Amino acid sequence: MANQLLHTPEGVRDIYSDECERKHILEDRIYAALKSCGYHPIQTPTFEFFDIFGKEIGTTPSKDLYKFFDREGNTLVLRPDITPSIARCASKYYMEDAVPIRFCYTGNTFINNNSYQGLLKETTQSGAELIGDGSVEADAEMIALTVRLLLNAGLKEFQVSVGHVDFLKGLFEAAQLGESTEDTIRELLLNRNFYGVEEIVAHSGLNEDLIYFFGLLRDVMLTKERILEAKERAVGYPKICNALSRLEQLEDLLRIYHVEQYVFYEMAMVSGLNYYTGIIFSGYTFGSGNAVVKGGRYDNLLASFGKSAPAIGFAVVIDQLMNALRRQNICIPFENKTKWFVYREDHYGEAIRDAMVLRNRGEIVEMMPLTETNTVESYQRYAQQFHIQEIIFYT
Numbered sequence: 001m002a003n004q005l006l007h008t009p010e011g012v013r014d015i016y017s018d019e020c021e022r023k024h025i026l027e028d029r030i031y032a033a034l035k036s037c038g039y040h041p042i043q044t045p046t047f048e049f050f051d052i053f054g055k056e057i058g059t060t061p062s063k064d065l066y067k068f069f070d071r072e073g074n075t076l077v078l079r080p081d082i083t084p085s086i087a088r089c090a091s092k093y094y095m096e097d098a099v100p101i102r103f104c105y106t107g108n109t110f111i112n113n114n115s116y117q118g119l120l121k122e123t124t125q126s127g128a129e130l131i132g133d134g135s136v137e138a139d140a141e142m143i144a145l146t147v148r149l150l151l152n153a154g155l156k157e158f159q160v161s162v163g164h165v166d167f168l169k170g171l172f173e174a175a176q177l178g179e180s181t182e183d184t185i186r187e188l189l190l191n192r193n194f195y196g197v198e199e200i201v202a203h204s205g206l207n208e209d210l211i212y213f214f215g216l217l218r219d220v221m222l223t224k225e226r227i228l229e230a231k232e233r234a235v236g237y238p239k240i241c242n243a244l245s246r247l248e249q250l251e252d253l254l255r256i257y258h259v260e261q262y263v264f265y266e267m268a269m270v271s272g273l274n275y276y277t278g279i280i281f282s283g284y285t286f287g288s289g290n291a292v293v294k295g296g297r298y299d300n301l302l303a304s305f306g307k308s309a310p311a312i313g314f315a316v317v318i319d320q321l322m323n324a325l326r327r328q329n330i331c332i333p334f335e336n337k338t339k340w341f342v343y344r345e346d347h348y349g350e351a352i353r354d355a356m357v358l359r360n361r362g363e364i365v366e367m368m369p370l371t372e373t374n375t376v377e378s379y380q381r382y383a384q385q386f387h388i389q390e391i392i393f394y395t
Contacts, residue, residue, distance in 0.1 A: 011113065011121030018387075022332040023124070023322060027106050029152050030126045030316060037145060039104035039128045044085035046108070050075040052084050057304055058274030059084055064112050078110035081273065083313055084301065086129050091305035100133040106318075119290070120319055127295075127315035134299060134310030136246060139279045140253035142312050146283055146293050147259040153321055154330040158285035160262055160293070161220065163269030164246055165276050170239030171213050175206055189268045194218045209233055213240060213267075222265035224251050246279065275301045279312065287327030292320045336387040342368045342379050347394035354392075370395065 008014060015023060031041070050067060053059045060080035067077055079085055086103055094101055106126040113119040128145065130138050143160060150158050168189075172182050181200060188196040194217060201214045216222065216230060227244050234241040247265055254260045269280050276296040283293030295314025302309045325332065339358065343351040355365040368379060376393065383391045 009121075011119070013120065018334060018336075019322075021334050021336075023318065025332050025334060026153060026318060026322065026325075027124075027126055030149055031104065031106065033149055033152050034104040034126075034128050034145070037102075037141075039102040042086060042089065042103040042105050043107070044079075044082065044089055044105070047076045047078050048085055048088070050077050052088055053077050053080060057084055057301070060111060060272070066110050066112055079107075080109055080111045082107055082109060082125060082127060082315065083129065083298065084275075086313075087131075087298075087301045087311070088305045090129075090131050090309075091302050091307035094131075095307050098132065100138070101131050103129045103131070105129075123320075124318040125315040126318055127313060129311060129313035131302065131311040132309045133312075134297075136249045137253060138310075138312055139246070139250055139297065140257065142295060142314055143250070143263060143279075143281055144254060144257035144259050146281070146295065146314055146316075147257075147262045149316060150262075150283055150285070150293070150321075154325055154332065155285050155328070156330075157328075158262065158283060158292075159264050160281055160283045161264050161266045161269060162247065162250070162279060162281040163266050164243035164279055165271075165296075166239045166243040166278065167213075167267045168217075168270065170237055170243065171210065173239060174237050175204065175210050175214075177204060186270050189217065189270050190272075192268075194268070209236070213237075217268040220264065220266045220268070222267060224248065227251070227265060243278075250279065271296065281314070283316075285324045285328070287324040288320045290317070290320055292317055292324055335389075337389050338364045338366050338386075340366050340368050340379065340383055340388050340391040341394060342370055342376070342391060343394035344370050351394040 050065075051057075053065060055062065065077050065080055067075055070076055082105055086105070090101065090103070104127065106124065108122055108124050110122050111119075113121055128142070130142060143162065146160055177185070177200075185197055185200060188194075197214065197217060201211060206214070212233060213230065216226070219226065227247055231241060231244040231248065234244055251260065251263075251265075254263055269282070271280055271294075273296075275298045277299045278297035280296035281293075282291035282295075284291055293314055293316050295312070297310070297312040299310040302311060341351045341355055351367065355367060358365050368374070370376065376395075379391060
């Protein structure tokens with residue numbers, strides 16, 4: 001039993017020492033970049049009422065939620081996603097505000113993933129939400145900001161894949177394949193099984209244009225030229241045409257930000273979050289099998305809480321980003337500036353007075369008593385192990 005108490009449950013982990021220091025540095029970098037663009041910090045509860053993340057909202061499936069009850073019998077949920085919480089908060093406190101509002105946050109999310117997936121059940125996310133602006137300029141701001149954050153984190157090689165949910169929706173509406181077949185295609189796309197999609201399409205009796213649009217799903221790096229070509233063929237399919245037009249406009253704006261070299265267009269993008277309504281995007285890099293950034297437009301989500309307002313946001317998955325940086329041998333610079341004041345009992349007053357002077361200057365001083373077990377030699381050994389900047393003895 002005592003040995004079991006030392007272990008964490010499956011899917012969660014301890015973060016300590018230099019790793020924890022570097023994680024906080026990374027979070028601070030992200031916050032500084034968001035703050036510089038006018039995003040203001042917001043905190044929402046770690047748990048909320050079940051309905052905030054219910055099926056009607058379009059968020060995480062119920063089976064993947066951590067659910068429990070309060071004293072009154074209400075069903076509560078550890079948040080799997082911070083965006084619905086911010087949508088609720090904005091609807092409550094900014095109901096009458098018409099100007100765009102910008103929020104940023106850092107917090108932990110909880111998803112009860114299947115054990116075989118090998119994913120953490122608790123992860124840290126830093127993100128941003130732009131509420132009240134439905135323009136393509138807002139889309140460009142968010143994607144350019146995503147690129148900036150990944151560069152600030154230290155990544156040199158990465159890509160942001162961008163799609164539009166209405167492309168696939170419009171394609172399904174035109175093809176009339178049936179709900180079951182559509183679900184199968186979505187699952188195949190999630191698993192990047194384009195051959196499976198091609199096989200279904202080949203036996204569906206679709207016209208040449210629709211076969212062409214389904215063929216675009218294979219292209220994970222769609223160029224602007226291909227987008228324009230597809231747009232010309234999509235004149236008779238308004239939803240598909242509008243989605244392609246939005247991507248065309250977005251490409252022009254991203255060139256103003258000088259981030260177009262990091263952005264690629266992918267019509268096969270699908271998300272497990274059903275509240276997305278327009279542009280969706282994910283950031284990928286070496287050393288992480290999953291996206292390090294996930295985001296998109298959710299123009300109908302706030303209406304679920306009573307406020308009609310367009311919105312777009314993204315979340316950086318800090319744990320995935322840390323893994324990627326480590327596997328790419330990109331070090332987050334961290335210098336331990338702690339000083340150890342090692343004292344004998346009769347020199348405690350002198351050590352404290354000196355420590356207070358340094359602390360008032362903003363320096364870090366840690367008090368360490370000399371004992372029979374904690375000797376001068378042991379402190380010298382541990383100071384080297386923990387990269388202590390300086391050790392001062394009061395003996």
